[in-house]
Amino acid sequence: MQHFFTRERIIGLIGIITALALLWLVQQSVPNGAISTLRIPYANGKPQDAPLIDIPLPTALTIYVLAGLLVAAAVWLIWGKRADLAPAYMGGVIAVVIVSILLTAIVNNRTDIVDMLGRMVRLATPITLGALAGILCERSGVVNIAIEGTMLFAACIGFIVSLAFGNSWIGLIAAILAGSAIVMIHAVLSLYYKTDQIISGTVINILAVGVTGYLRTSVILPMEAGGNHGAALPQFDIPLLSSIPVLGPMFFQHRPITYLMLIMVPLVSIMLFRTPWGLRTRAIGEHPRAADTMGINVNRMRYFNVWISGMIAGLAGAWFSLEASYNFDDVMTNGRGFIALAAMIFGNWTPFGALSGALLFSAADALQIKIQGFDFALPSQFVQMLPYVITVVVLAGVIGRARPPAAVGKPYEP
Amino acid sequence: MRKSTLATLVIMVLAAIMLPACGAKTALPCKAGLVTDVGKVNDGTFNQYAYMGLQKAEKDLGIGTKYIETQAQADYGKNIQSLVEQKCEIVIAVGFMMGDAIKEASGKYPDTKFAIVDNSASTLANVRGLVFSEDQAGYMAGALAASMTKSGTIAVVGGMEIPPVQKYVKGYEAGAKSIKADVAVKSVYIDTFTDRARGAEAAKSFMSEGADVIFGAGGQTGSGGIQAAAEAGAYVIGVDQDEFVTTFQNGGAPGADKIISSAMKRVDQAVFLTIKDVVDGKFTNGDMLYSAANGGIGLAPYNKADGAIPAEVKTKMEEILKGLKDGSITTGVTLN
């Protein structure tokens, strides 16, 4: 039984079923001869300007072709026993689903596809940063499910400080420091007191909700009522690069934290895999005993990594209150910290992998925002569900190949 | 265990407890009590506005007030009961979900007055229903938006798909079509009232589809939407309160010249006036409909955008308001 259901067979089967579902969707809701137009505008073009190019796609035919490709690839996957390509195939399936739903939603209409791509990058920012925070922690052997709480706390403190000084940049620094401070509760509980790491993370998550709610009532609202003002971190368009079509709006027309995210992904990747610090971090996450005999102070190193991870999670928190909006609301992180963990696992504990995981989720999110604007037959609850369903499918499809650091979650006692 | 440590702690706690107790002032008897829907009194939704009304009543009328924040829907009845037992003369429930609980309480405690926000009181003898014509507010917002759009596309960022929000959204569509039959109205519901980031992205998404007037009708989610849209240069319309004052920090926030108005639904006023009626001995049962006719809903001032709005649009808006008031204009909005 288990022998029959190999990974590539399951994944291939999922792909084929998905393809059939897409065919059914087209049969149900796409009128004959319908055209969906994808619009690519100039980088700084206004909606009413003539676009760079309009790509008219025959809706039904395009989806048939995509579905056919899925089936063909599935057959090849199963016949070739290419279990190694299962995750990539899964990503492909999801991409096809997203494109097909988009095409169906905008049938006989057109949509600005570049706008959606830019949104994908922006919405992926807190998830990617959260995942990077998780990676730094877990690579050194400490489970961190406190990212949600850390982000929430940092968003709150960052906003308070920003209000106090009337300067979002100072707020940004405060958020980073706040993240690094609260995460030390996790570090001390799990490293010094050897509390179960999932529990100490949960403590921060629950504590953050209470504390930030309290601070909002007793500090933020009076400050706002007292006339403390400020503005979100400004958008910087990178000269020249920002005017490249497609790439400009995707990568070079953002606000600071999004740029920082784009920089930090390669940076953390290099640090982790190309520097002595990275080597030591991975060593204490895989085999702390051996690392110890090599003269590495395991627990000190773990404290340091948790601390840095708190800073990154703090940066992610600042995205909510200082970049994406300028305000703080109760539980404004809305579960993004947990999505970040999923992205981390999806990416097999590598920064670029985490980025792609975050982009998959944010693509689904951007899709649901986009298609609700069109008359789409699906009830909004189901559209809103998409990102979560996709995350589950992705995890089920890939994680078997993902390998966490060996010593993660285990306290080290020299 | 070292007993001395424990003893010290106990003494510390007792001292801490006694300290403020000495200065405790005697509270006024509870005139009005408020039960929030699941949420907090400052959560930026109708809970907060109702609480503002309660606070105003406490200050302006010099009465004692109390409130309970509901933590779970199962607690509605219990919380209402707690306030009744505190001898509050009127108990105000915030939110249409509490309809059943109020109905039950009104039979159980015939001597207490009740009010419920966003739900009908039907024929209960001691209950006042505070209901709002959100559709009229949305209608005016839609008319204004359709008058101001150059692209012919306008949009609305809604919060959770619940009746008050649906009425705003549908009223907005109807109002817009009344001005320009061919105007395209795009709408989105976002599954929370507290996600400004996604509200902002929804607004930007609409702008890329050509929308140039955005109505935010979903608590903080909608506020995030109009904030982002205004910064990006679109005209925006706020909801519930004059968001020029709140979201746009009284003109201090970027894009404050882009908020052309807000569709006002003064829950705070309704709560305050209801309490005032109780204080003045003028409480009546039945539904109190807050509509254009009695100024319970309406449009906020144009504020900084005043100069940008053509005189004929202003005249037209006056006409619509007048029509809604005298009933010559109906929004035609029904739910289900």
Next chain:
Amino acid sequence: MSTPPPTPPTSGWRTWGGILLIPILAIFTALVIGAIIIVATGADVVAAYGGLFMGAIGSPRAIAYTLVEATPYIFGGLAVLIGFRAGLFNIGVEGQIAVGSMCAVIVGAFVHLPPGLHAVVAFIAGALGGALWGAIPGWLRARTGAHEVITTIMFNYIAIRSTDYLIKVPFLDKASSSQRTPFIAEGAQIPFLFGADNRLHAGFLIALVAAIATAWILKRTIIGFEIKTTGANPDAAHYAGMNVPRTIILTMALSGLMAGMAGAAQVLGLEHNLKASFSAGYGFDSIAIALLAASNPLGVIPAAIFWGALRNGAGLMQLNSGISINLINIVQALVIAFVAADQIVRQIYRIRSARSAGITLSRGWGR
């Protein structure tokens, strides 16, 4: 840091004293810190804590209300605890409760059965709904390795959206101005124990039975043994010939079963209908209950009652002092922190560190 030698098990009240001491001191310490916060914000501690106390246990009716609040927490705590014992972290209790209450209300309001039997069938439907919703992440974990922490969180969102749709569209009570399902049939109600005024329903008794049953299952049955062995050491369980994937699925199903019962009891015993939109957060609090109970099924009962008391007393606390409910959240978080990191409490009160068995909850993300 040296590891103290394990203390031999002692019998009688000493053990119980040892088990209870830490949670009690943790609660005490958390309340002290809460008092300091109240004082810092200039509110009245006597009024606040007096209200909390009176509201929670100040009268027979207050006690009944506390037990009502405790009921879903007992089920929820058991749900989390069963997972813990197998080394699984079920954060999906919230979603399983949602599915359980949905199933119960569908049977309770839309199926016609003789009274009494109706309640039983509706309750079982709810329990099974929760079990199924728990079993899917269990299956995913066992067959594909998708970590239950993530999948159960995603399943929470999916469950909450789905029930929202079901309540608002197919099962909406169109006669009501609130967005809710119709009321369940009278014959499907779980009866009140001391009249509707005291709100205490027989669901509480079922919860007590569930706790005892869980203790029995874990202690005396083969599946309980398999759960514990899988939790302690999956490799050993595998080599001992146990079917570890099957145990994982079964554990999650059992865990979901408890959560489903929480939802069913809430709907059939207390609310009698299901309302749209807002979540009560029972699922996340259940984690705390399982922690407070130190993974002992019977310990869940006092832990849940304490939690219910905090939640129930919060109303009167707020009435008396005008303090925000947020304070209760802070106290709750501190209680968990101190219980989880019992060494902090031991240090504060200079209690000799008796190496407790410790709660093995997570072994990271691996297997």
